[in-house]
Amino acid sequence: MALAESTTPAADACADYLDLLQRVERLHRQLLDVVKDELDREGIRDLTSVQALLLYNIGDQVLTAGELKSRGHYLGSNVSYNLKKMVDLGFVNQERSNADRRTVQISLTESGQDVSGRLTALFDRQSAALEPSGGLPFETVASTNAALERLERFWSDHIRFRL
Numbered sequence: 001m002a003l004a005e006s007t008t009p010a011a012d013a014c015a016d017y018l019d020l021l022q023r024v025e026r027l028h029r030q031l032l033d034v035v036k037d038e039l040d041r042e043g044i045r046d047l048t049s050v051q052a053l054l055l056y057n058i059g060d061q062v063l064t065a066g067e068l069k070s071r072g073h074y075l076g077s078n079v080s081y082n083l084k085k086m087v088d089l090g091f092v093n094q095e096r097s098n099a100d101r102r103t104v105q106i107s108l109t110e111s112g113q114d115v116s117g118r119l120t121a122l123f124d125r126q127s128a129a130l131e132p133s134g135g136l137p138f139e140t141v142a143s144t145n146a147a148l149e150r151l152e153r154f155w156s157d158h159i160r161f162r163l
Helices: 009-041 048-056 065-072 074-089 110-129 138-162
Strands: 092-096 104-108
Touching: 009 048, 009 110, 048 065, 048 074, 048 104, 048 110, 065 104, 065 110, 074 092, 092 110
Parallel strands: none
Antiparallel strands: 092 104
């Protein structure tokens, strides 16, 4: 008698979870590729896609590197390295805080604002094309965001409470 192939709900959930982990990783890499492609199309060759996303995340704000790290979930050494490169390239201004001279505040130069604006335009075009070209209705995007937010909270709790 041949054993029927069957899986348990727990095994299915584990396989789905592992698939999700790989998909999140691939999506991040693809986002970086999309940004790099846009930079190439715009003739911007002196920035990496990570640096361009940092510029986008700074936007019109005046932040410290620590705030950028905590809001964007970047690694501290990567933020520091990339900020130094972008200051040298003329995309980011760096000034000591008047309130606390140990703190360095960062903002975008005109060139940095230009790159941030180009990414804003890219993401606006893409969001408008999600349903007609990508077959992703707004409701699906919203529910996916809700699920990813719960996953993020789950991982944060895992670290915080050592689950």
